[in-house]
Amino acid sequence: MSNNSTHENLATLLLSLEGALRQASLWQESAPVPEALLSTQPFCIDTLTFPQWLQFIFLPRMRWIVEQGDALPAKCGIAPMAEEYFRPLPVSGETVVRVLIEIDECLMAQE
Known part of the structure; x- marks a missing residue:
């Protein structure tokens, strides 16, 4: 899989992730307080729920990389x-x- 197609596949999967969070009513319209995003714990487990981490940390970072x-x-x-x-x-x-399984697989499959 070429670098460009991996990025394109990942971009599509990130949109799917946002849609899945919205469909499960796990998407929130307002961001948490800025301090909550500065946690040093894995997945910001001490300040955010896992869906919040996906929405406010993972998705923005991965979109930026893409x-x-x-x-x-x-x-x-x-x-x-x-x-x-x-x-x-x-x-x-x-x-x-x-x-998320598809995202994991996409990243592991890149050359």
Whole structure:
């Protein structure tokens, strides 16, 4: 897979992720307080929910990388975190998890 097509595939998957978050009613219209975005913990677990981290940290960073044409991370591994997050909840995160699996696979498949 060429670098350009990987970026294009990832851009499409990022749009799908936003759609999946919206469909699951996990998208929020207002951003958290700026301090919440400065956490040094993995996934900002001490200041944000996992869907908030996806929306306000992961999506903007990945979109920026794609738009700049910068090198993509060699692996992502976010789907297992999503599976753990959604497991005890009554809300279905199945579509979100499925898109994250595709993002993980897209990044691992790049040459």
